[in-house]
Amino acid sequence: xxxxxxxxxxxxxIAGMLSLSLPMQSAYAAMVGxxxxxxxxQSQSERARISxxxxxxxxxxAMENQGIDAAAAQARVAALTDEEVQTVAGKLDxxxxxxxxxxxxxxxxxxxxxxxxxxxxxxxxxTRSAR
Amino acid sequence: xxxxxxxxxxxxxCFSILLGACATPQTxxxxxxxxxxxxxxxxxxxxxxxxxEIHQCGPASLAMLLNAGGDQVTPQQLTAQVYVPGRAGxxxxxxxxxxxxxxxxxxxxxxxxxxxxxxxxxxxPVLVLQNLALSWYPLWHFAVVVGYDLEREELILRSGLxxxxxxxxxxxxxxxxxxxxxxMLALPPGTLPHTATEAGYVASAVALEQAGxxxxxxxxYESGLQRWPLNLTARIGSGNAAYAQGDMRRAEIAYRQATQxxxxxxxxxxxxxxxxxxxxxxAAALVYAKRAVDLGGPQQAVARDTxxxxxxxxx
Numbered sequence: 252x253x254x255x256x257x258x259x260x261x262x263x264x265i266a267g268m269l270s271l272s273l274p275m276q277s278a279y280a281a282m283v284g285x286x287x288x289x290x291x292x293q294s295q296s297e298r299a300r301i302s303x304x305x306x307x308x309x310x311x312x313a314m315e316n317q318g319i320d321a322a323a324a325q326a327r328v329a330a331l332t333d334e335e336v337q338t339v340a341g342k343l344d345x346x347x348x349x350x351x352x353x354x355x356x357x358x359x360x361x362x363x364x365x366x367x368x369x370x371x372x373x374x375x376x377x378t379r380s381a382r
Numbered sequence: 383x384x385x386x387x388x389x390x391x392x393x394x395x396c397f398s399i400l401l402g403a404c405a406t407p408q409t410x411x412x413x414x415x416x417x418x419x420x421x422x423x424x425x426x427x428x429x430x431x432x433x434x435e436i437h438q439c440g441p442a443s444l445a446m447l448l449n450a451g452g453d454q455v456t457p458q459q460l461t462a463q464v465y466v467p468g469r470a471g472x473x474x475x476x477x478x479x480x481x482x483x484x485x486x487x488x489x490x491x492x493x494x495x496x497x498x499x500x501x502x503x504x505x506x507p508v509l510v511l512q513n514l515a516l517s518w519y520p521l522w523h524f525a526v527v528v529g530y531d532l533e534r535e536e537l538i539l540r541s542g543l544x545x546x547x548x549x550x551x552x553x554x555x556x557x558x559x560x561x562x563x564x565x566m567l568a569l570p571p572g573t574l575p576h577t578a579t580e581a582g583y584v585a586s587a588v589a590l591e592q593a594g595x596x597x598x599x600x601x602x603y604e605s606g607l608q609r610w611p612l613n614l615t616a617r618i619g620s621g622n623a624a625y626a627q628g629d630m631r632r633a634e635i636a637y638r639q640a641t642q643x644x645x646x647x648x649x650x651x652x653x654x655x656x657x658x659x660x661x662x663x664x665a666a667a668l669v670y671a672k673r674a675v676d677l678g679g680p681q682q683a684v685a686r687d688t689x690x691x692x693x694x695x696x697x
Contacts, residue, residue, distance in 0.1 A: 281652070281656045281684060281687050281688040281691055282622065282625065282652075282653055282656055282684075283618070283648075283649035283652050283653055283681050283684055284622065285588050285591055285592075285615060285618055285619035285622050285623075286588055286592060287649070287680075287681065288614060288615050288618045288619070288647075288649050289584070289585070289588055289615045314466070316468065317466045317467060317468030317469055318466070318467030318468045319466065319467065323462060323463075327463065327476065327479070330463075330476075330479035330480070330482065330483050330593060331475060331476075331479050332479075332589045332592065335475040335478065335479060338475055339473065339475055343466075343469075343473070344468070344469070346473060346474075347471075347473070347474065347511060347513070347520065347522045347561060348440075348466055348469035348470070348471030348472060348473055348522055349439050349440050349443075349471050349472050349474075349511055349522040349523050349524035350437040350438070350439060350440060350469065350470045350471025350472060350522060350523075351434075351436075351437060351439055351471075351514075351521060351522075351523055351542065359515075359519055362516075363515055363516070363519075366516070370550060370552055370553040370556070371553070371556050372514060372515050372516065372553075372556065372557065373512070373514050373549060373553055373554075373557055374514050374515050374521060376542070376543065376544065380549065380550050380552075380553040382535070382550050382552060
């Protein structure tokens with residue numbers, strides 16, 4: 252009974268998720284989309300579609316947690332390819348984010364000053380790198 | 383004497399641990415590349431410059447790149463598309479996706495300094511990610527490579543507040559290697575990257591189509607097909623992009639070519655059948671739809687659907 256309930260619920264959920272993700276597929280029911288031509292194996296792509304859907308939800312949530320408003324986060328996640336979503340999923344708070352955070356401790360300042368002058372780093376605009 | 387030497391060794395070891403593995407193999411390789419087809423120097427002086435506001439090197443660098451590619455977007459507009467307030471910075475993947483959102487082709491480069499120089503020599507500025515500080519104390523930074531001088535071994539960048547930053551190849555390579563040699567181009571659709579690979583380029587074009595820029599995607603597919611005429615994805619993609627714009631004739635020509643070059647592609651036959659049905663040529667459509675179903679494969683469900691629709695229309 253319980254198992255049957257779970258089975259039905261999970262089917263409804265999967266169907267719901269797939270229908271939600273449908274707008275991202277080809278808009279023409281009887282046309283094969285270019286992305287589907289590019290990725291060949293269908294059995295894999297069904298599973299990939301579900302996991303990609305979950306990853307997108309995950310990345311959107313992570314973006315909102317990082318201070319991006321909901322509407323913008325939705326548009327920004329939609330603009331990513333499945334592959335790009337995979338590289339971000341679960342890593343948004345640790346992966347490189349180009350932005351220059353210049354709150355440097357004094358000890359680190361000395362180290363970086365030396366490495367800058369030696370030409371291994373380029374933190375400070377006033378240093379000239381050695382070769 | 384003995385003490386002096388060991389002190390030096392210890393200092394050296396400590397220093398290398400501090401810096402991680404230090405070497406500039408790509409700079410070395412360029413030195414030995416005497417027969418290189420690269421001009422000795424190049425500089426794209428016309429690339430605009432936006433001095434970055436605090437933490438805004440992502441939007442500023444991307445705006446320079448997109449402006450050079452013909453799109454007049456401002457750093458302020460891009461902030462809403464790439465800046466992540468909680469990280470006080472911008473992510474690499476969003477530099478790619480924002481490029482596509484603004485209608486340009488985003489192409490990640492191979493992790494080679496020689497490729498960066500080749501693209502600059504070919505007229506395209508290159509967006510790079512650097513870790514300006516140390517692997518264990520990262521300072522991530524986006525900048526735009528706009529020139530180089532092989533003899534002086536210098537790179538010219540638009541970076542931060544500097545309109546024309548000159549960096550030795552070696553220093554750049556250290557900072558770039560710490561960011562895994564990441565680099566990308568933003569090109570007007572229809573322009574092939576100088577160092578384009580077939581798989582990488584077609585994937586970039588597909589991503590542009592998925593971003594909804596059908597006209598740009600069509601141009602990208604068509605220039606890709608000039609170099610790789612037998613690429614099935616690009617051929618069907620050019621048909622799909624034309625179809626999405628309502629250009630049935632152009633789509634039909636593309637699909638027909640795909641069925642001729644790839645007689646075992648069910649997708650090609652299916653899409654040809656569909657575009658013929660849309661033009662009310664049901665008899666011809668029926669033949670191709672049946673062929674698509676017979677070929678089977680992963681798209682068989684779509685092919686069966688197409689066939690059913692055509693049969694319904696004929697009765």
